[in-house]
Amino acid sequence: MLLPEEFEKWKKATGLNIHEIYGQSETGLTCAVSRGMKIKKGSMGKAIPPFEMQIIDDKGNILPPGTEGNIAIRIKPTRPIGLFSGYLDILLLRFNCQKKIHFAIMKILFQLQMFRFIWNPKFPRRYFHQGYQVLAPLNLSDFEAINRCERDLPENFNFAGDVLDRWAQLEQKGERPPNPALWWINDKGAEVKWNFRELGLLSRKVANALTKSCGLQRGERVAVILPRVPEWWLVNVACMRTGLIFMPGTIQLTAKDILYRLTASKAKCIVASDEAAPAVDSIVSNCPALKTKILVSENSRSGWLDFNELFKSASEEHNCVKTGSQEPMAIYFTSGTTGSPKMALHSQSSLGIGYTLCGRYWLDLKPSDIMWNMSDTGWVKAAIGSVFSTWLQGACVFVHRMTQFNTDIFLDTLNNYPITTLCSAPTVYRMLVQKDLKSCNFKTLRHCLTGGEPLNPEVREQWKSQTGLELYEGYGQTEVGIICANQKGNEIKPGSMGKGVPPYDVQIIDENCNILPPGKEGDIALRLKSTRPFSFFSEYVDNPSKTAATMRGNFYVTGDRGIMDSDGYFWFVGRADDVIISSGYRIGPFEVESALIEHPAVVESAVVSSPDPIRGEVVKAFVVLSALFKSANTEKLALELQNHVKKVTAPYKYPRKAST
Structure with a gap:
């Protein structure tokens, strides 16, 4: 794709014109600037025989000159010999151009991929948007294009079936490094290692326990209040397989907190550990919707089903439910400065596909990596670093369950285990830089990240000076995921949250939706185009007014204040109400x-x-x-x-x- 200014430089230097062409693997050459033709800067030229090129809308109507639309080839009575024959072994591709359209454009079984032509003056290059839906099984590489909004969402998607089981297949073929999918240890010397095949087998047993033994139905809500134990991962994946909606919560919740969550969500089931069970029992009489209590413990408790017994008796055979891409998957409770916590509802795709780019570019993960994310299981950061982003890339989730955080134990773990990627809150790094880190030997650690609260520049400097490793900060929200990040390959400005990340258009705006110039403080917001990004939360459950309040014109407003500098870096000021x-x-x-x-x-x-x-x-x-x-x-x-x-x-x- 030739930029107009590049054309001018070439012509000025050589006296020669550049003749641009446009085509596809499926069609060959379709447009060109031929010799003798007037050259219009930035244009791909005119259609060349045998093709008749048109710009059409989504219904197949030919659009007038100057109107943006889909580039298409109008088919006459017979299919041009210049078109490819078909996609081998893929019979279930449905493209958006396959619609009932006027007689001049015939319906094609193997239609060429339609591209939308966009000239974006902000960035001096052309963008092409592939607009088709895939009904055939997705490849893992497809998720990045979908996350960038370069492809439409598939009609159906299930993270367990389409991602985890796919990695299990690649393992079986020897196409994934021999890392575990989950590697768990505790302070008592216990250790669990599961590959993706084992994770699939065990989570199918839990899926049967939840649906067959406990009678839970697709779409019902399950509160999960567990510490960092392997069962937390099994229960969440089992909920994905069955279409149940999981609702993580920290074990630090009080009885009052748990009561609110169970009653507001109308949860049918709670899976809890010894830490939370007494609080649950103290309020359960006020939770009429709750039918099932499952205890994850070595001990038994009156009125609770034993997770271990349910697991032992469950079958390993289970067919993953065919969930819709935008079918509910999880609810995260997110607090504001006033009122009760809101229930942010996420879909199968918002979490299951929406963290693809995060995993690849901010976390910089590959299948050979071992990722240690320190987040509590009750927060969405655990979903980001300990489930979706990591497993989308086929990497290993590492977990160390410490009875109480201890910097010496933490550093011993980094020294003794082949961890490549570390993500923790700035508070942890503040504690670590008080130690003599130069004496540590982090043989495999290569990438360190932080988020959840602002990172002080001096902590980053101390960490880097003692370890030689950079700290990459990210900024996001429960509702929409990662918004800004410092990513590898980009300059880091101390104190900055980095630049906006795809697929979001991050801006600083005032109360009237005016985009503010660099250096001006305002509201951090995401500018939306014609549709709401699939990576957004679906809604605040039973709270339409709060859901609507997140929008200001065509902007999603985060509720945080910030500043953007002239290079596009964002700086956090504070909560708008703080x-x-x-x-x-x-x-x-x-x-x-x-x-x-x-x-x-x-x-x-x-x-x-x-x-x-x-x-x-x-x-x-x-x-x-x-x-x-x-x-x-x-x-x-x-x-x-x-x-x-x-x-x-x-x-x-x-x-x-x-x-x-």
């Missing part, structure tokens, strides 16, 4: 937190708004002190920290109140 307004000044908590943590006395910091009768609000800081400063004079240290913030950032942002 920004502190003191004496008319807008202050982002993260900037003050970053300034505080640069001081050697501060290990961790959190900044909030505090009411003030004069200024309306003032900045209040909570800090965790390093060991060397714990005995320091509190008043003197507070003053020192205030002066430090004044020097590092604008003086009006300093914390007027502090607590250790």
